Amino acid sequence: MKIAGPIWALGAMSGTSLDGVDAALLRTDGETITAFGESDYRPYSPEERAKIAAALGQWSDGADVAQAAEMVETVHAALLSRMMTVDLEQAPEIIGFHGQTLAHDPANQRTHQTGDGALLAEILQRTVVWDFRTADVQLGGQGAPLAPFFHFACAKYLKLPAPTVFLNLGGVGNVTYVDPSYDAPQQSGALLAFDTGPANAPLNDLMQARLGQAYDQNGALATQGTANTEIVTAFLNHGYFHKMPPKSLDRDDFNGLSDRVADLEDADAAATLAECCAAAVARAMEHMPKTPAQILVCGGGRRNAHIMARLRALTGLRVDDIDDHGLDGDMLEAQAFAYLAVRVARGLPTSCPSTTGVAANVGGGTISHP
Numbered sequence: 001m002k003i004a005g006p007i008w009a010l011g012a013m014s015g016t017s018l019d020g021v022d023a024a025l026l027r028t029d030g031e032t033i034t035a036f037g038e039s040d041y042r043p044y045s046p047e048e049r050a051k052i053a054a055a056l057g058q059w060s061d062g063a064d065v066a067q068a069a070e071m072v073e074t075v076h077a078a079l080l081s082r083m084m085t086v087d088l089e090q091a092p093e094i095i096g097f098h099g100q101t102l103a104h105d106p107a108n109q110r111t112h113q114t115g116d117g118a119l120l121a122e123i124l125q126r127t128v129v130w131d132f133r134t135a136d137v138q139l140g141g142q143g144a145p146l147a148p149f150f151h152f153a154c155a156k157y158l159k160l161p162a163p164t165v166f167l168n169l170g171g172v173g174n175v176t177y178v179d180p181s182y183d184a185p186q187q188s189g190a191l192l193a194f195d196t197g198p199a200n201a202p203l204n205d206l207m208q209a210r211l212g213q214a215y216d217q218n219g220a221l222a223t224q225g226t227a228n229t230e231i232v233t234a235f236l237n238h239g240y241f242h243k244m245p246p247k248s249l250d251r252d253d254f255n256g257l258s259d260r261v262a263d264l265e266d267a268d269a270a271a272t273l274a275e276c277c278a279a280a281v282a283r284a285m286e287h288m289p290k291t292p293a294q295i296l297v298c299g300g301g302r303r304n305a306h307i308m309a310r311l312r313a314l315t316g317l318r319v320d321d322i323d324d325h326g327l328d329g330d331m332l333e334a335q336a337f338a339y340l341a342v343r344v345a346r347g348l349p350t351s352c353p354s355t356t357g358v359a360a361n362v363g364g365g366t367i368s369h370p
């Protein structure tokens with residue numbers, strides 16, 4: 001498809017915290033953000049979440065994966081078709097569909113996002129770009145994170161005057177260092193991106209197992225506890241923290257962490273897991289090329305006041321909720337896949353050596369027309 005100027009694009013992301021699907025409209029030419037549009041969120045029911053959980057870690061199309069795929073496709077089809085008519089002035093010409101990551105193993109050049117974008121193109125009668133990560137891992141990259149090119153565009157949109165770190169606190173945490181003095185994201189020095197470590201996933205698992213709650217609302221439980229320093233120190237000795245970036249994680253790479261807090265009281269266990277999340281981010285800051293002016297936090301974890309306070313204490317930096325700068329911190333990932341869809345359609349790169357460690361710039365993504 002020919003893209004001569006800015007168009008409306010619709011992006012959808014089903015993240016590693018398994019909470020639901022975000023969808024957002026963005027007007028862009030794949031380089032500059034022209035306007036942010038409507039957005040919506042469709043939470044997964046406990047039964048739907050259980051279907052994904054049953055398929056996590058699987059690579060082949062057995063019964064669990066087939067059930068998860070069908071559910072992910074059905075939920076996306078309903079949400080995206082609603083979004084396509086939410087405002088006719090924002091009718092999208094293209095859709096970026098991430099799908100749901102079930103497994104991620106870049107060392108063996110494989111990553112698995114479930115959900116069939118070709119099927120969605122048929123159902124929605126619109127061009128769908130999907131399978132964004134495979135090309136990158138096949139060329140030796142991490143296949144993640146992919147939001148960094150969009151973070152670069154956001155830095156330009158916000159006219160940020162100095163290097164800034166975008167921090168996403170989802171199930172897993174990831175950072176993008178952006179130097180906005182560069183002209184394009186793929187220029188050497190413009191970006192450095194990688195996953196920091198586990199963020200909300202272990203805390204969510206703890207809350208679900210012990211209290212039947214989806215997450216520690218506002219960090220209320222963690223605030224009442226004391227972090228166990230021995231466990232945090234052992235956590236920081238994990239091999240992942242000794243690797244140089246770019247590097248990425250699977251949701252369950254730190255599964256053992258839950259066992260380590262098994263003997264702690266609820267509040268102390270929550271405080272320990274929150275501390276691990278914040279300490280991993282603080283460790284990540286040691287890799288930044290220059291001290292950033294600020295950390296702008298997006299993703300649901302920015303609502304955990306306890307984690308935000310610990311980030312400020314451990315990094316000594318200004319740590320802001322990105323909403324305070326006029327963006328919607330819940331929708332950055334969905335917007336990112338809208339943005340990346342347009343880039344793929346234009347043949348522009350979506351990752352580069354400093355964002356995924358790939359050997360050369362890559363434009364990942366499969367394009368399916370209806």
Ligand SMILES: Nc1ncnc2c1ncn2[C@@H]1O[C@H](COP(=O)(O)OP(=O)(O)OP(=O)(O)O)[C@@H](O)[C@H]1O
Pocket residue numbers: 013014015016017018019020168169170171172173200201204214215216217218219298299300301303304305333
């Ligand atoms: N009010 C809140 N207080 C504390 N934590 C919250 C709050 N709201 C959301 N969260 C946390 O944020 C999580 C959702 O974050 P988000 O939607 O950014 O994750 P995701 O997109 O699934 O993950 P990823 O970025 O890893 O793909 C919830 O599972 C919860 O842990």
Ligand SMILES: CC(=O)N[C@H]1[C@@H]2OC[C@@H](O2)[C@@H](O)[C@@H]1O[C@H](C)C(=O)O
Pocket residue numbers: 015016101104111143144145146147148168170171172173174195248249333
């Ligand atoms: C393999 C995979 O799905 N990774 C996710 C996950 O969730 C957060 C972090 O780990 C990040 O690396 C990535 O998602 C975001 C959207 C990204 O690619 O930028």
